[in-house]
Amino acid sequence: MSADVSRNADAPPAPRTRRSYGGQKRTRLRNTLFAVWGAIVFLFLFTPIAVIVTYSFNSGRVLARWSGFGFGAYVNAVNNDVIISSVVTSLQAAVGAALLSTILGTLGGIALSRVRGGGWWAAALTGVLVFTLVTPEIVDGIAFLPWFVTLGVDAGLTPFSNGLVRLIVSHAMFSMAIVTFIVRARMAGIDTSLEEAAGDLGASPWRAFRDITLPIAAPGVLAGALMSFTLSLDNTILSSFVQQPGYTPWPVYIFASVRVALRPEVAAMSTIMLLLTLFALAVVGYVLRRSGSSSTEIIKTMAG
The missing domain is CATH 1.20.5 (Single alpha-helices involved in coiled-coils or other helix-helix interfaces)
Incomplete structure (x- = not known):
């Protein structure tokens, strides 16, 4: 043998x-x-x-006609008060929408991931969030405009008459669903024994959430915040309905400029905001990498 x-x-x-x-x-x-x-x-x-x-390096006066290489478009963009005002409005709205949607979406995502055996409220919440994602933005804009007028004018709630508050609330209502699904995907399959052990050792529910649940969900929370930030910067249709004079965001400014003629300053500022978005994405990727996540886990977390 x-x-x-x-x-x-x-x-x-x-x-x-x-x-x-x-x-x-x-x-x-x-x-x-x-x-x-x-x-x-x-x-x-x-x-x-x-x-x-x-x-964006076109030295001409019209974007579509190349007149030579130069940095004049960047200088003109930085010195244009209208452009700077619209960019600042977009950044303020994006940061506010990211904070609001991240807080609400994190709580919703953790709650959905902790449901055992399903439940009518979990199915109802998921259905509402999915409905929010699939609803056309023009329908949301038409609905938000009279709602803000009713709250700000008829009901006397003056914050809803502020253009920046309107942008933050409307953008957060859309991106909150995305944050919820990203956090739920991050928390899916996570063993709850650590939280239960913390409770057995005398930790309060808030301390167990702060010291155990939140660090586990942190990569998903950070990815959801970045998604909310970028979606708010890119929102044009909804912003065009709820904006007010003095609070015109950058996408609406570009949309109005297209009707006349695009200038190189628009491309220059768009390039700057592209670099800002890539930097934010790099920071999130670095944080996820430091947390021990692999490349596959980072992609899954970012995609929800």
């Missing part, structure tokens, strides 16, 4: 058949086609951004 085993071990490997060679060729061809397709998709997605970044 041992002799047969030794002879089998010393025997040369079986020669590859024509079928195995054909399978390898098909696999290589398939991988090549997927790589080419991926490159085409990336070019399709990022070429417009590259064009805007390139034309």
